[in-house]
Amino acid sequence: MNMRVAHIARNTFREAVRDRVLYNLIAFALLMSGAAILVGQISIDIERLVVVNLGLTAVSLFGMVIAIFIGIGLVSKEIDKRTLYTVLSRPVRRWEFIAGKFFGLAGTLVVNTLFMAAGVFAALLYVSRHFQHSDGWIMVALYFIVLQFLIITALALLFSSFSSPLLAAVFAFSLFVIGSFAEDLRGFAAMTQGVTKWLASGAAYLVPNFSALNIISMVAHEQGVSRQLIFYNTAYALIYTTMALSGAVLIFERRNLK
Amino acid sequence: MRPPGCSLSLRPQLLIIFYSDIASMAAIEILGLEKTYHVGFWRKKPKCALKPLHLEVEDGEIFGFLGPNGAGKTTTLKMLMGLVFPTGGSARILGMEINDPRMKAQIGFLPEQPYFYDYLTARELLNYYGQLSGIHTDRRKISEILERVGLPKDGDVQLRKFSKGMLQRAGIAQAILHDPKVVFLDEPMSGLDPMGRREVRDLTEQLKREGKTVFFSTHILSDAEALCDRVAIIHQGTLQGVGAVADLTASVQGKVEIVWQGNTVPASIRGLGADCHVTGDTVRAVIAEVKQDAALEALRRERLRLIALVPVRTSLEEYFMHKVQDAEQAAAVRV
Numbered sequence: 038m039n040m041r042v043a044h045i046a047r048n049t050f051r052e053a054v055r056d057r058v059l060y061n062l063i064a065f066a067l068l069m070s071g072a073a074i075l076v077g078q079i080s081i082d083i084e085r086l087v088v089v090n091l092g093l094t095a096v097s098l099f100g101m102v103i104a105i106f107i108g109i110g111l112v113s114k115e116i117d118k119r120t121l122y123t124v125l126s127r128p129v130r131r132w133e134f135i136a137g138k139f140f141g142l143a144g145t146l147v148v149n150t151l152f153m154a155a156g157v158f159a160a161l162l163y164v165s166r167h168f169q170h171s172d173g174w175i176m177v178a179l180y181f182i183v184l185q186f187l188i189i190t191a192l193a194l195l196f197s198s199f200s201s202p203l204l205a206a207v208f209a210f211s212l213f214v215i216g217s218f219a220e221d222l223r224g225f226a227a228m229t230q231g232v233t234k235w236l237a238s239g240a241a242y243l244v245p246n247f248s249a250l251n252i253i254s255m256v257a258h259e260q261g262v263s264r265q266l267i268f269y270n271t272a273y274a275l276i277y278t279t280m281a282l283s284g285a286v287l288i289f290e291r292r293n294l295k
Numbered sequence: 296m297r298p299p300g301c302s303l304s305l306r307p308q309l310l311i312i313f314y315s316d317i318a319s320m321a322a323i324e325i326l327g328l329e330k331t332y333h334v335g336f337w338r339k340k341p342k343c344a345l346k347p348l349h350l351e352v353e354d355g356e357i358f359g360f361l362g363p364n365g366a367g368k369t370t371t372l373k374m375l376m377g378l379v380f381p382t383g384g385s386a387r388i389l390g391m392e393i394n395d396p397r398m399k400a401q402i403g404f405l406p407e408q409p410y411f412y413d414y415l416t417a418r419e420l421l422n423y424y425g426q427l428s429g430i431h432t433d434r435r436k437i438s439e440i441l442e443r444v445g446l447p448k449d450g451d452v453q454l455r456k457f458s459k460g461m462l463q464r465a466g467i468a469q470a471i472l473h474d475p476k477v478v479f480l481d482e483p484m485s486g487l488d489p490m491g492r493r494e495v496r497d498l499t500e501q502l503k504r505e506g507k508t509v510f511f512s513t514h515i516l517s518d519a520e521a522l523c524d525r526v527a528i529i530h531q532g533t534l535q536g537v538g539a540v541a542d543l544t545a546s547v548q549g550k551v552e553i554v555w556q557g558n559t560v561p562a563s564i565r566g567l568g569a570d571c572h573v574t575g576d577t578v579r580a581v582i583a584e585v586k587q588d589a590a591l592e593a594l595r596r597e598r599l600r601l602i603a604l605v606p607v608r609t610s611l612e613e614y615f616m617h618k619v620q621d622a623e624q625a626a627a628v629r630v
Contacts, residue, residue: 040426040429041426041427041429044423044426044427045427048412048415048423051414051415052412052414055414056414118410119406119408119409119410120410120411120412121378122373122376122378122404122406122409123404123405123406123409123411123424123466123469123470124427125376125377125378126376126377126378126399126402126404126479127399127400127424127427127428128396128397128399128400128427128428128429129396129399129427130396291380293332293378293379293380294373294378294379295332295373295379
């Protein structure tokens with residue numbers, strides 16, 4: 038990786054780690070895992086299913102909140118506080134700044150996910166007393182959750198590069214909600230005709246397909262995941278992330294930093 | 296050392312010419328740089344922040360860029376730093392375009408009222424900026440820089456605990472950390488106490504002694520007068536004057552102080568608009584230079600003994616006010 042991108046990424050990671058809000062969110066996620074144990078104990082015979090479902094949902098939701106919450110401020114905060122001036126007056130290109138910010142937050146989210154995943158596995162071990170072979174699929178579900186984080190981080194950066202933090206948060210959160218129902222939107226588009234079909238299909242393919250990346254229920258029911266799905270989801274997430282980041286760079290390259 | 300882009304087959308004479316060109320090259324060349332913003336939500340109206348600006352700053356000089364708030368100083372600096380894109384014109388720093396990363400490795404910039412990553416310590420901040428500038432910053436080098444800006448014991452303190460003056464010092468430290476050839480300082484004295492301002496002045500002079508070019512914007516005229524080899528005055532986006540402080544102040548219609556023996560002021564001298572003060576048996580009158588002959592003639596007529604005739608030195612502040620008022624009057628006439 039370009040060294041300047043790496044330095045900016047490291048600094049972004051350091052900022053996130055030293056941000057107290059982040060610790061609150063992690064504490065909440067750990068509480069959710071604890072709650073999963075409690076709910077699991079009162080769910081006769083389906084403890085494992087409840088723990089996996091609740092635990093992974095907590096990892097996903099809190100990760101999304103962190104990605105949106107921090108992502109929307111990555112660029113706008115640097116402009117508002119004028120910290121960007123002393124960065125861009127050095128031999129740093131604007132795309133390097135965007136890339137560094139992205140990798141920094143993505144790294145933070147991966148580390149957070151690892152911590153929260155450890156909490157989920159600890160809860161699972163507590164209720165099941167032992168791990169089983171199908172628990173390996175939980176790792177795939179976590180991998181897909183990380184892919185979702187990459188997409189939402191890139192989108193938050195894209196919105197952050199041209200709008201205020203509040204608007205960027207609204208846009209990113211709306212896309213997260215709509216994207217979580219992307220499969221339903223595609224189903225709706227298939228049932229309609231004429232202009233409505235065009236509009237619905239356009240919207241369905243434009244929004245990120247988070248529902249395809251959500252296999253929490255599948256792994257909770259101990260179902261396996263095909264290699265093909267892993268490959269397609271990886272390719273989809275990487276292409277979508279690259280496109281959103283390219284959009285962010287294109288906008289940011291032309292922006293006057295008043 | 297071989298100049299970049301030159302082949303070894305060049306004759307020595309050509310190399311000498313090449314080097315002499317570099318030696319005489321201006322550190323900063325601003326060639327008609329201009330900026331117009333479009334303001335408003337629906338029907339956007341153009342607002343001119345900077346009219347075509349032509350300026351040259353010589354290598355190794357301290358250049359003051361003066362103007363009241365909103366004059367266009369910061370806009371100019373932001374365009375030179377590549378933070379704002381010009382509407383027209385161009386600029387070169389050290390002979391390179393303003394967005395050339397090679398050039399940016401050789402300049403330092405302190406923005407106005409700097410704010411830095413407050414979760415970092417001063418040492419971490421300087422280390423980060425050093426990395427971005429592509430230099431190796433070890434603990435000793437950072438300690439030296441912190442010592443130089445008056446923060447020798449604050450290296451391990453988080454910037455969120457810094458006062459405004461300390462932040463300004465940290466800002467100066469990051470601007471000179473990588474030993475740049477040209478240093479841009481936007482209002483470097485702002486937020487500093489008299490002691491701090493003196494230290495920044497000393498530091499700026501030290502940078503000049505090291506052969507660096509310093510371009511700084513300020514509205515504190517006494518600092519500019521004390522420090523600058525040359526200044527430029529900008530008002531409402533238009534350059535009002537540029538030159539050495541002494542040359543600029545000499546260009547303003549001067550005044551003279553006439554001192555004579557006596558305790559009365561003849562009516563003919565009062566009629567010339569003289570500002571008179573009587574102390575004991577001496578009268579001091581300050582009068583416009585153009586009325587000097589008439590005043591001396593009046594003294595001769597009244598048979599008063601002339602003691603001294605001294606030109607009153609115009610301050611940069613007077614020159615500045617004169618230029619700003621001229622610009623405002625011209626703008627009012629246009630309206």
